[in-house]
Amino acid sequence: DTAVSQTPKYLVTQMGNDKSIKCEQNLGHDTMYWYKQDSKKFLKIMFSYNNKELIINETVPNRFSPKSPDKAHLNLHINSLELGDSAVYFCASSQDYDFLETQYFGPGTRLLVL
């Protein structure tokens, strides 16, 4: 079984659209994260959720909104997509809210905004 899964794997969409990316972890971890990796491989954390509570909200546009229906899921909803949103989005999870804990990454969702 895949520990951290994301859907879809690829997402191609037009500017201005709204889209969601789903993430699920079956590790029983308490904390989940969303990362964005741009074309230059720069990886930046966007959000983390610990027991359904937002812990970190980096300076990302409010067009991005994380939603966690339960501890095992953290979805990312993006409104009014822009060209600059094109990137690979990784979901990750860890046992606790502590970056010293090993994070397990999902396979990534490659978003292309046209």
Place this chain on the structure above:
Amino acid sequence: QKEVEQNSGPLSVPEGAIASLNCTYSDRGSQSFFWYRQYSGKSPELIMSIYSNGDKEDGRFTAQLNKASQYVSLLIRDSQPSDSATYLCAALTSSGGYQKVTFGTGTKLQVIP
């Protein structure tokens, strides 16, 4: 100045040689450091973490930390073609219960058979 800097490479080394990957950081408050390996088209994978000055060894990998110089390195001994990947350095800063992790843009390593 970037908070975590790495040479983007590519760094090419022959098979069996030692690969040396370097990382500098600007925030003196950074306390913990991580090396991730990322194969092309794949997700990052943690391979080493280091918190104290000095060396930390794990198999063929050795992480080195020098807080005075704000410098972290990763040595890969007996490099193998399967080590060819991008290596991301990350620095963790903790303050008042809040943690901030910053990544470098990675160094691409090519191990030539």
